[in-house]
Amino acid sequence: MTIRISGGLYASVLIVTEFIMQYMMLPRVLLENAGQEAWMIVLLVGLYSLAVASAVVWVACRFPDRDPLRAIRCAIGPWATLPIVLIYAAFNLLTYSLSLHDVQTFTSILILPDTPAWVLAAIMALLAMYIVHQGMEPIARTAYGVLVPIIAVLLFLPLAMVREIRILQVDPFLWKGLGGVVTGAWMALPWAGQTIIVLSLIRHLSPRVNPYKWTLIGVGGSHLALAVFVLLISLTFGSLLPARLLYPEYEMFAIIALTESIERIQAVIMLLWLCGSLVSITVYLFTVVEEAALALGTHRRGWINFIAGAAGVVFAQTLEGGLHRRNIAREPWWIILHIAAAWSVVILLALFTLLIRWRQGARTSV
Amino acid sequence: MQVDHQLIVQYLRRWQVARADELAAEVENCAGAGLSDQLQLALAAEKAYMPVSPALAENRAMVRTLMGYSADLMERTLYLGADRLPAALFCLDAMSERAQVMTILESLAVWGQDRKLPADRPDSLLTALEQMIPSVMVRGVGVLGEVLESLLAGDTVLFVEGLPSALIMPTDGPPGRQPDEPLTEPVVRGPKDGFTETVSDNVALIRRRMRDDRLRVERLTLGERSRTRVVLLYLMGIATPELVQEVRTRVGRIQIDAVLGSGYIEEMVEDDPLTIFPLLKVTERPDVVTAGLLEGKVALLVDGTPHAVLMPSTLVAEMQSAEDYYHRWPISSFVRSLRYLYLLIAFLGPSIYVAVTTFHQELIPTNLLITLIAAREGVPFPAVLEALMMELTMEALREAGVRLPKVVGQAVSIVGALVIGESAVQAGLVSPVMVIVVALTAISSFIIPLYAMSLAVRVLRFVLMILAGTFGFFGIVVGLMALFVHLSSLRSFGVPYLSPIVPPTGGDQRDVFVRAPWWAMRRRPQFMPAVDHPRGGQGNRPSRPSAGKRGGTP
Numbered sequence: 001m002t003i004r005i006s007g008g009l010y011a012s013v014l015i016v017t018e019f020i021m022q023y024m025m026l027p028r029v030l031l032e033n034a035g036q037e038a039w040m041i042v043l044l045v046g047l048y049s050l051a052v053a054s055a056v057v058w059v060a061c062r063f064p065d066r067d068p069l070r071a072i073r074c075a076i077g078p079w080a081t082l083p084i085v086l087i088y089a090a091f092n093l094l095t096y097s098l099s100l101h102d103v104q105t106f107t108s109i110l111i112l113p114d115t116p117a118w119v120l121a122a123i124m125a126l127l128a129m130y131i132v133h134q135g136m137e138p139i140a141r142t143a144y145g146v147l148v149p150i151i152a153v154l155l156f157l158p159l160a161m162v163r164e165i166r167i168l169q170v171d172p173f174l175w176k177g178l179g180g181v182v183t184g185a186w187m188a189l190p191w192a193g194q195t196i197i198v199l200s201l202i203r204h205l206s207p208r209v210n211p212y213k214w215t216l217i218g219v220g221g222s223h224l225a226l227a228v229f230v231l232l233i234s235l236t237f238g239s240l241l242p243a244r245l246l247y248p249e250y251e252m253f254a255i256i257a258l259t260e261s262i263e264r265i266q267a268v269i270m271l272l273w274l275c276g277s278l279v280s281i282t283v284y285l286f287t288v289v290e291e292a293a294l295a296l297g298t299h300r301r302g303w304i305n306f307i308a309g310a311a312g313v314v315f316a317q318t319l320e321g322g323l324h325r326r327n328i329a330r331e332p333w334w335i336i337l338h339i340a341a342a343w344s345v346v347i348l349l350a351l352f353t354l355l356i357r358w359r360q361g362a363r364t365s366v
Numbered sequence: 367m368q369v370d371h372q373l374i375v376q377y378l379r380r381w382q383v384a385r386a387d388e389l390a391a392e393v394e395n396c397a398g399a400g401l402s403d404q405l406q407l408a409l410a411a412e413k414a415y416m417p418v419s420p421a422l423a424e425n426r427a428m429v430r431t432l433m434g435y436s437a438d439l440m441e442r443t444l445y446l447g448a449d450r451l452p453a454a455l456f457c458l459d460a461m462s463e464r465a466q467v468m469t470i471l472e473s474l475a476v477w478g479q480d481r482k483l484p485a486d487r488p489d490s491l492l493t494a495l496e497q498m499i500p501s502v503m504v505r506g507v508g509v510l511g512e513v514l515e516s517l518l519a520g521d522t523v524l525f526v527e528g529l530p531s532a533l534i535m536p537t538d539g540p541p542g543r544q545p546d547e548p549l550t551e552p553v554v555r556g557p558k559d560g561f562t563e564t565v566s567d568n569v570a571l572i573r574r575r576m577r578d579d580r581l582r583v584e585r586l587t588l589g590e591r592s593r594t595r596v597v598l599l600y601l602m603g604i605a606t607p608e609l610v611q612e613v614r615t616r617v618g619r620i621q622i623d624a625v626l627g628s629g630y631i632e633e634m635v636e637d638d639p640l641t642i643f644p645l646l647k648v649t650e651r652p653d654v655v656t657a658g659l660l661e662g663k664v665a666l667l668v669d670g671t672p673h674a675v676l677m678p679s680t681l682v683a684e685m686q687s688a689e690d691y692y693h694r695w696p697i698s699s700f701v702r703s704l705r706y707l708y709l710l711i712a713f714l715g716p717s718i719y720v721a722v723t724t725f726h727q728e729l730i731p732t733n734l735l736i737t738l739i740a741a742r743e744g745v746p747f748p749a750v751l752e753a754l755m756m757e758l759t760m761e762a763l764r765e766a767g768v769r770l771p772k773v774v775g776q777a778v779s780i781v782g783a784l785v786i787g788e789s790a791v792q793a794g795l796v797s798p799v800m801v802i803v804v805a806l807t808a809i810s811s812f813i814i815p816l817y818a819m820s821l822a823v824r825v826l827r828f829v830l831m832i833l834a835g836t837f838g839f840f841g842i843v844v845g846l847m848a849l850f851v852h853l854s855s856l857r858s859f860g861v862p863y864l865s866p867i868v869p870p871t872g873g874d875q876r877d878v879f880v881r882a883p884w885w886a887m888r889r890r891p892q893f894m895p896a897v898d899h900p901r902g903g904q905g906n907r908p909s910r911p912s913a914g915k916r917g918g919t920p
Contacts, residue, residue, distance in 0.1 A: 006869060111840050112725065120840065127844050134855040141854035141868045142847065267729050267839070274843050 004206040007214035009140035013201060014218025016143040016150070017283045018049070019225050020276030021099050022191050023249060027230045032243035034184035035175040039231040041184040045192040046223030048185075052342055053195040053219050057211045059349045060202045066211065067203040069294055072352045075359070078297060084348045085295035088199065089288045091341040093308060095194055096284035097315035100124060103277045104316065106247065110270065121313045128282040129309040132289055133302070136204040139282055146276045153269060154225055157232065160256045160265075165235045175239075190335055193342035195219055199349075200287040285309055371397060373427035377419050385412060406434065414511035420488075422527040425510075426454050429523075432514055439517075444475055446495075447483035452527040461520035463539025466501070470522060470535055473500045488529050495526065501535040508532075515593060540564065545571060548650035548672070550817050556692040560650045565595050565669035571652035572599060576659065582610075586617060588631070588668075592624035595669040596631070599655075605662045606895045612859060613664045613677060627671040635677070637857045642825055644818035645858040647679035654688050662896030678858035678894070680865050682878050685709065687815035690881050699880035705813050706879055712810035713823050716753045717834035717842055719803045723749045725838030741797040750835025752796050756804040757828065759786055764808070865893035883907075 005013075030038035063071040073081045104121040112120065131139055158165075202211055233248050236255070242248035253266035288308045293301045371393050378390035389412070392405050401409075413432055419425050426441070433439050438459040446453050453474070457467050478498045484490040496504045507513055508531045517523050520538025545567065548560030561568045569583055584598040598617065600610050616635040625631060628648060636645040647663075649655060650672050655665045658676040666675040676683075685705060690698040722729055723738060730738065745752060760783075767779035787805075790796045807827070814820040826849065833841030856863035866874035871892045876882035885906035889899045 009869065107840055112838060115837065120837075123837070123840075123844055127848055130848060131851045134851055138851045138854035141864070142851055145850055145854075145868055267726065271839055271843055274840065275847060278844070278847050 003135070003137045003204075005137060005140045005204050006206055007209040007217075009137075009144050010201060010205050010209070010211075011214045011218035011221065012144040012147045013140050013279075013283060014053075014195070014198070014215070015222040015225065016146050016276050017197065017280045018191075018195060018219065018222035019150075020146075020273060021102065021280045022226060023229060023273065023276075025102055026188060026191060026226070027233055027248055028243060028245065029187050030184045030230060031234065031239045031248070033176070033187055034180040035239040036170050036234040037175070037181055038184060038234060038239065039227045040181055041188055042223050042227040042230055044181065044185045045188045046220065046227075048189065049192040049195040049219050049223065050216065052193055052346065053198045053215050054212065055346045056196060056199045056349070057202060057215050059346070059353055060199065061211060062353055065203055066205065066207075068349055068353065069199070069291065070203075072349075072356065073294070073297075075356045076352060078295070080352055081295055084345055084352075085291045087341055087348075088196070088345050089291050089295070091338075091345070092197065092284050092287040092291075093312060093315070096128075096281060096288060096308075097312045097318075099277065099281045099284060100312050101316040103274070103281065107274070109246075110250070118313065118317050121316050124278060124281060125285075125309045125313045127278060128285045129305050131278075131282045132286045132305050132309075136201075136286065139279065139286060140204075142275075143279045143283075146272065146279055149272055150225075150276065153272065154228065158228075161232055161236060161252070164255055165232070167235065169235050169238045186335060190338035193338050196342045196345055197283060197287050199345070200290045201283075285312065370427045373424050374431055376421070377424035377428055380419060380421075380424070381417065383415075401431065406431070413514060414509065416510040418508050418510060418513065418525070418530055418532050420528050420530045422452050422454060422525050425525040425532070428510060429456055429513065429517075429525075432510065433517075442471065444471075446474055446526065447478055447481045449483060449485060451483055451485050454525045455522060456517055456525070457522040457537065458517060458520060461518075461540050462522055462537040463520075466535075466537040466539065467522050469500055470524075470537070473498060474524075485528055488531075491526065491529055492531065492533070495524070495529075495533060499524075499533065499535060501537070503536055505534050506531040507534055515587075518593060519595070538566075542567065551649065551651050551654070551688065551815065553687070553689040553692065556689055557651075557653050559652065561652060561667070561672040561674055563670050563672055565597055565667050568652070568667045568672075568674065569597055569599070572656055572659075572665075575652060575656040576601075581659070584614075588617070588620055588622070589625040590621070590623050592626065594625040596625070597667040599659060599665040599667065601659045601662070604660065604890070604896050604898050605664055606897050609662070609678075609859060609895055610664055613666070617666070625668060628666065628668045628673045628675045631666060631668060632675055637859065638855075641852065641856055642822045643681070643853070643856065643863070644684060644816070644822065645679060645856065645863065647676040647683050647816070648673050648818055649676065649816070650674070651688050657688075657691070660901070661890050662894045678861040679863075680858065680861060680893075681853065681863055682865070682867065684816050684819040685814070686877070691884075695881050695883040699882075702881055703879050705815070708810035708813045709823065712807055712814065712820075713827055714830065714842070715807040715810065716757060716803055716827065717830040717845075719800070720749045720753050720831055721834040721838040721842055724835060738797075738799060741799045744794045745797050747795070748835070749800070750831060752800050753804070753831050753835070754828070756790075756796055756800055757807070757831065760804055760808050761824065861893060861895065866891065 026042075027038065030041050034041050060066040060068050062068070069081050069084065072084075100121050103124060104117045107120050108115060108117045131142070198215060202215075205211055205214070229249060229252075233242050233252055236252055237245075237248065242251070245251055250266055250270065253269045256265050285305070285308060289301050289305045292304045292308065293299070296304070298304075374393050375390045378386040378393065389405070389408060392408070393401065396402065396405065410432060416428065419428070430439070430441075436458075438461075440457050440459050440462075442455040444453040444455060445451065455467075455471065455474075481494075481498065483494055492506055496506075507516070513523050513532045513534070516534045520540055522535045522537045524533040524535070526533075542564040543562050545559040545562055547558045551560070559571060561571065573581065578601065580602040582600050582602050586596045586598060588594050588596050596617065598610075598613060600613075613635070617631065620631065620634050622630065622634070632644075632646050632648065633639065638645065647654075647658065652674075655674045655676060659665060663676045663678065666677070668675075685702070687702075687705075690702055693701075723742070727735060742749075747755070763779050763782045763786075766782070767775045769775070770778055783805075787801045791798050791801060811820050811823055814823060830842060830845050833845040835841075837844070853864055854862070854868060862869065865871070867878060873889055874891050874893055876887055877891070885902070885908065888902045888904065888906075890896050890901050892899065
């Protein structure tokens with residue numbers, strides 16, 4: 001029996017995956033480039049994310065079970081899905097490795113400084129493999145379980161920050177000009193393109209659910225939440241200081257003190273972030289395993305899961321974090337690589353869809 | 367053992383089947399000696415096909431032989447009616463209720479003495495005997511296998527000369543006890559009766575609470591050797607036919623030599639055999655089973671055990687106590703939310719202490735940190751080892767308290783806890799704070815209403831302690847994530863185990879962390895696959911008398 005997830009669970013996966021990882025890593029880059037207008041970048045790239053996700057959803061909705069890859073494989077042949085799956089799986093494996101590296105770095109700096117980073121990565125990968133083995137439904141439920149407290153934090157945060165917020169921090173408006181916003185948006189594009197994972201999620205969505213609506217809620221919700229956080233950072237610290245901090249969000253929570261005794265609230269938030277990150281890592285691994293299994297035409301995913309999970313750990317340690325450094329540096333070729341990967345998957349899907357349509361049309365006319 | 371070979375051979379030859387002839391030949395070969403074990407087993411293997419003989423002597427010989435001349439097999443020779451028709455009554459000592467057997471005997475031997483019985487017409491004879499016997503039910507069976515099955519269940523069997531069938535009279539009354547307060551689920555307010563080991567009594571306890579003709583009771587027999595009676599109960603029109611059929615299928619699949627308790631069945635019908643969590647609700651309380659049936663669940667009662675099994679079950683159901691529904695709803699809601707809080711403490715208490723003191727001292731306010739450091743000064747073990755030692759000792763004490771006789775058990779638990787705790791602190795092996803943490807954890811685990819759930823929490827606590835001692839909060843998060851995913855993937859007869867929390871169903875939240883008043887719970891749980899959801903009217907909410915009636919005429 002195939003278990004389908006509801007629209008709410010689908011949106012939860014998207015929000016947690018898109019928001020959580022970038023919550024810790026992205027704001028510094030954006031604030032550095034666009035100053036206090038960094039929150040605008042998040043909303044801007046939200047449109048790009050939505051374009052990528054909607055394109056995939058549009059193509060997927062043309063096929064039974066919203067599964068274009070399976071349909072292309074059946075209609076044209078296994079070879080047709082190969083380039084799509086190769087690009088898609090490689091892209092997600094890279095994202096999985098980078099996410100793994102981000103979390104291991106954060107954990108080893110702030111939580112467990114004496115534990116070797118690769119050990120942390122291995123533990124996270126093992127957990128991700130276990131969750132992937134359980135299937136999409138537990139992943140979605142866990143994402144939902146993480147999202148509920150995140151929403152509570154989002155609602156509570158502005159109240160807790162009231163005393164720290166300085167409205168004048170937004171002045172001067174567009175300090176770095178529109179150029180700063182555009183540069184920041186360019187830097188954020190690799191992250192924004194990660195919404196392509198809807199390709200693997202949408203086939204698990206209940207057929208009774210409107211996929212456009214819930215994709216909009218998921219992608220829009222994650223960007224809105226991140227924009228709120230970035231704005232709060234700007235209003236609290238301005239843009240110069242957080243651009244020099246390693247994790248500005250961590251520092252933001254560090255200054256919240258409810259009473260004299262409850263002052264280290266950032267620890268609780270970090271645990272929540274850790275949970276979300278683990279879900280995020282799992283989703284990327286899941287997409288790799290799911291599509292690789294489809295490309296190879298096998299139902300035995302155990303070994304694919306193990307190989308992909310272990311490969312991620314190895315890549316995360318490769319060249320002493322060389323991949324990670326490139327990700328932080330956001331060099332043009334790195335950004336173009338991400339954009340090209342995301343759009344080539346979309347374009348190939350669209351092309352094969354047209355080909356199938358053309359063949360069906362030809363057959364009908366005959 | 368004196369065996370009448372001639373009668374057995376005669377019986378087998380009369381059967382006129384090739385296999386019977388083979389057996390007869392083997393019996394003849396044993397002339398003079400007792401039947402070998404192998405031959406007895408071969409005869410037993412055919413009992414399901416052996417017809418009841420019209421010759422009384424052959425039936426007697428066969429029953430005696432198949433029962434292995436058992437010491438508790440009671441046999442009484444009778445002469446029925448005015449023509450003194452020979453008959454034999456069989457029952458098992460203590461399994462049959464002696465008073466009932468005596469009444470039957472009295473009726474047959476004394477009151478029917480002058481009655482003319484149609485010995486030459488078996489059908490009429492059977493009808494006449496049925497009229498003579500003062501039993502709530504009399505049925506005739508024509509196969510020796512069925513005769514033995516009834517006999518072993520405590521029924522009384524009557525063979526009559528010339529009648530090719532035996533009469534079965536239900537007289538089963540195996541040793542049992544009166545319904546008593548359940549030991550594991552006591553309540554302050556609410557019914558005090560619990561299930562017993564007798565399945566028929568347990569069905570009656572439910573019937574007493576549910577006088578509904580739509581309550582369906584199906585009897586099954588499980589266990590090739592134990593032939594345990596199992597009763598399946600459900601409310602037609604509330605439980606879905608698919609669920610009932612699924613239960614029937616899973617129970618019907620069981621192939622085992624004996625079922626000695628509901629635990630045997632539980633392990634063979636649950637959805638996931640590799641989980642530590644109870645996927646079926648086990649209870650000793652008839653009111654809990656009745657409430658479950660009203661929610662569309664299916665119950666299984668097993669003879670010989672006071673524990674009923676309710677299916678499907680959820681984590682939330684495991685955290686509900688029968689008493690929640692007998693007290694006023696604000697009190698019940700408060701107690702229930704406390705129960706969830708203490709579930710977390712029972713589960714996470716020691717691990718958080720270990721993680722904080724070992725890895726994350728910066729999280730502790732300075733004054734508390736100084737106190738903790740002072741308390742731990744001189745303790746030679748790391749916190750995780752200290753916690754493991756204390757928890758294991760606590761588990762040993764708890765287990766000793768359960769296993770020892772009741773009068774000694776309590777004393778051992780209390781003295782053990784006090785003496786060991788005090789001595790360990792004085793010897794500097796553990797810190798006083800750790801004793802407090804372990805004690806609080808132990809008390810918290812007792813708050814979990816169902817024992818099976820409490821066991822799961824106890825075991826998982828050790829895993830989390832080790833993770834906390836190795837990786838601090840990171841380890842706890844990883845452990846909790848794995849646990850959450852495991853719980854999310856569990857299902858009980860297709861119902862997600864975390865329902866109705868994840869996925870959330872709005873109306874069902876009225877009976878999760880709090881218990882809404884009865885007048886507000888107008889529907890059965892939505893997550894349950896029930897046919898009929900409404901359970902109460904809209905006008906149940908009480909209100910003050912209207913102004914016109916207030917202070918009105920008496």
